[in-house]
Amino acid sequence: MHRPTESFPVVQRGSIRFFREMGRRTLALLGGIGARVLFLRDIRRALTEVPTWRAEVFHQMRAIGVDSLPLVLMVAAFIGGVIAIQIRYQLFPGIQLSIVGLSTRQIVILETGPLLTGLVLAGRVGAKMTAEIATMRVTEQIDALETLSFDPVAYLVVPRLIAAIVMLPILTVFADVIGVCSGLMASVTVADVQFAQFMEGVRLGYDQFQVTYSLIKATLFGAAIAFLCTFEGYMTFGGAEGVGKSTAKAVVISSIAILVLDAATAVLLAPYLQA
Helix, strand or coil, X not given: CCCCHHHCCHHHHHHHHHHHXXXXXXXXXHHHHHHHHHHHHHHHHHCCCHHHHHHHHHHHHHHHHHCCHHHHHHHHHHHHHHHHHHHHHHCCCCCCCHHHHHHHHHHHHHHHHHHHHHHHHHHHHHHHHHHHHHHHHHCCHHHHHHHCCCCHHXXXXXXXXXXXXXXXXXXXXXXXXXXXXXXXXXXXXCCCCCHXXXXXXXXXXXXXXXXXXXXXXXXXXXHHHHHHHXXXXXXXXXXXXXXXXHHHHHHHHHHHHHHHHHHHHHHHHHHHHCC
């Protein structure tokens, strides 16, 4: 039987309250991990139901990839230009200006391209897919699918997961190209870097694994966004207020997951980037 904290002596209540709160938080954390593991198991099972999710994948690829392309390109263009200008005017006198092209390429391809694409998609696409699934949950549409023996995970979750894993690397390729090109334009038009100098730096020390590294990041980010956001939407309860809470929580969690995956990828794969 749980004894109320107020029944203990006053000098003991602070420590008892602290340890009980820590216990509740630990159980909640373990429960959340367990729920996500079971959700992953359901996704694995739903992958075998190809006729259920096959047609929906193309619709989600358009919603996640094609519709997000203008925003991704705009962000990449501004970031690439700003990076190039900042690098140019931070250089010491006497340093070759080709370093502007080299640094812009490295920063855009290895870090800002996949990272900002993932964060932009977490806000735009992640919130959208969470709200869609959460609305279906609170309006009992998912319960209706289950009643009809129609797997809601195969129909709602798997297409979004596959589409995100496929489209995030494609969007990242566009972001990398536009970021470097906008850096070139900003260097030539705003700064005093010549076209040949910038291109010399872009070619310097280039290795194909740099692009592979960027695509690995993008693939992980896409999987994290789709998995975490669909999970939050699928587990929503509490009506319209619950939809709002789940959407906000999904964006925050997926953004944090992207940052954690970005750091983990750098720790594991950065040594292989040495030219």
